[in-house]
Amino acid sequence: MSHSSTNRDNPPDPAAECGQNPQRGQTARDLERLIDSQEIYDRLYEGVRRMNVVLAEDVVAALRAARRNESASQGGGRGGSRGGGSEGGEVPQPHSVDSASRKRQLQNRETGQRVQPLPGAACFVLDSILENADIAAREDLPMCQDTGFVLVFVEQGERVRVVGEPLDRVIHRAIGDAYRDGKFRNSVVADPLADRSNTGTNLPPAIYYEMTEGEGLTIGCLAKGFGSENYSQTRMLKPTAGAEAVVQTVVETMQRAGGNCCPPAILGVGIGGTMDWAARLSKKALLRDLSDHHPEPYYGALERQILDAVNGLGIGAGGLGGATTALAVHIETYPTHIAGLPVAVSVNCWAERKAVVRW
Numbered sequence: 001m002s003h004s005s006t007n008r009d010n011p012p013d014p015a016a017e018c019g020q021n022p023q024r025g026q027t028a029r030d031l032e033r034l035i036d037s038q039e040i041y042d043r044l045y046e047g048v049r050r051m052n053v054v055l056a057e058d059v060v061a062a063l064r065a066a067r068r069n070e071s072a073s074q075g076g077g078r079g080g081s082r083g084g085g086s087e088g089g090e091v092p093q094p095h096s097v098d099s100a101s102r103k104r105q106l107q108n109r110e111t112g113q114r115v116q117p118l119p120g121a122a123c124f125v126l127d128s129i130l131e132n133a134d135i136a137a138r139e140d141l142p143m144c145q146d147t148g149f150v151l152v153f154v155e156q157g158e159r160v161r162v163v164g165e166p167l168d169r170v171i172h173r174a175i176g177d178a179y180r181d182g183k184f185r186n187s188v189v190a191d192p193l194a195d196r197s198n199t200g201t202n203l204p205p206a207i208y209y210e211m212t213e214g215e216g217l218t219i220g221c222l223a224k225g226f227g228s229e230n231y232s233q234t235r236m237l238k239p240t241a242g243a244e245a246v247v248q249t250v251v252e253t254m255q256r257a258g259g260n261c262c263p264p265a266i267l268g269v270g271i272g273g274t275m276d277w278a279a280r281l282s283k284k285a286l287l288r289d290l291s292d293h294h295p296e297p298y299y300g301a302l303e304r305q306i307l308d309a310v311n312g313l314g315i316g317a318g319g320l321g322g323a324t325t326a327l328a329v330h331i332e333t334y335p336t337h338i339a340g341l342p343v344a345v346s347v348n349c350w351a352e353r354k355a356v357v358r359w
Contacts, residue, residue, distance in 0.1 A: 032160070033160050035161070040174075041170050043357045044174035044175075048178035051355040058291060062264075062291075066126055066327065067127065069323055070324065071123055073322075121317075121320035122317045122318075143351050144225060144351045147184040147185050147223055148223030149187060150224075151221070152205050152206070152207040152219060153283075154171075154209045154217075155218040155219075158212070160215055160359075171205065217358070218359075220287045222354050224348070227349060231253065231260065231261050232347045235342075237341040238341065239339060246343050254325060254326070254347070263350070266349075267346070268284070268348065269330065269343065269345055269346075270331075271336075274337075279346070282332070285332040292330070299333065303329045303330065310325050310326045327350065
């Protein structure tokens with residue numbers, strides 16, 4: 001049988017022409033990874049319910065480490081906290097501080113001056129946060145009354161096909177049902193300016209889609225509270241500004257936020273792309289584990305430098321002074337234009353509600 005007659009009787013598979021080299025009898029559809037939409041719904045629903053009730057283990061670990069650090073400071077240096085609370089001795093209650101000290105504290109916050117720590121305040125705030133997290137998980141209650149605006153990051157492999165409902169509809173349904181069944185506060189208005197009536201479902205979310213190689217599917221959700229979101233910002237720096245200007249941008253962002261963002265904060269920093277892309281990167285950075293440092297040494301060192309600078313502000317837990325103003329700084333980068341250096345800072349409070357599900 002000649003080569004030409006073989007091709008005429010058995011036309012080539014399109015998948016083979018695309019370099020996928022299927023085995024005999026396979027079609028392009030055989031090479032797809034099919035994921036049932038109901039499975040996506042079930043896992044996403046559970047993740048969204050859980051993230052509003054159970055504080056992530058990496059955040060709890062960071063809070064406990066901060067508590068030990070504040071206790072060890074014994075009121076000296078930047079910490080300014082005494083006692084031990086749940087992980088040490090008795091902590092003086094901040095409400096025992098006289099009214100003159102309270103007034104000075106508020107003045108320092110308003111003028112941007114370094115906060116003078118209230119005795120025992122940082123330990124008290126951190127103990128209260130940890131106790132709150134424990135009660136929320138035990139009683140199946142939201143850890144914060146602001147259950148946030150939901151952002152979703154979808155990374156879908158080119159060989160993945162969702163069967164059943166369209167993925168966008170599945171995501172909406174899982175989030176809406178999770179908020180309804182969890183009795184979480186609905187915080188989304190239908191229009192930002194003209195008609196600020198509540199949608200009553202905490203929908204819609206903001207969904208970012210990204211196509212990737214392979215057959216994986218990752219959906220990351222972040223419930224973004226606006227006590228901290230209102231202090232996030234984006235700056236367009238000169239391309240020659242350098243790393244010091246990036247550090248300064250983050251520090252000034254936190255100086256402006258002070259105790260209003262419910263510190264200790266978690267900071268996502270997006271560098272590169274365009275103005276809007278940098279902001280997207282800064283949000284995506286918040287999905288990372290707090291112990292996950294940037295894989296590139298240059299940016300890993302920059303993360304540590306920014307964290308040290310922010311904690312050097314002395315804003316502290318609850319804005320009452322102390323060594324821990326931020327628990328972590330995560331940087332995400334992207335190529336950018338020769339004429340610019342976009343930098344975005346997403347400020348997140350200690351209640352980092354995140355869920356990442358993978359297939």
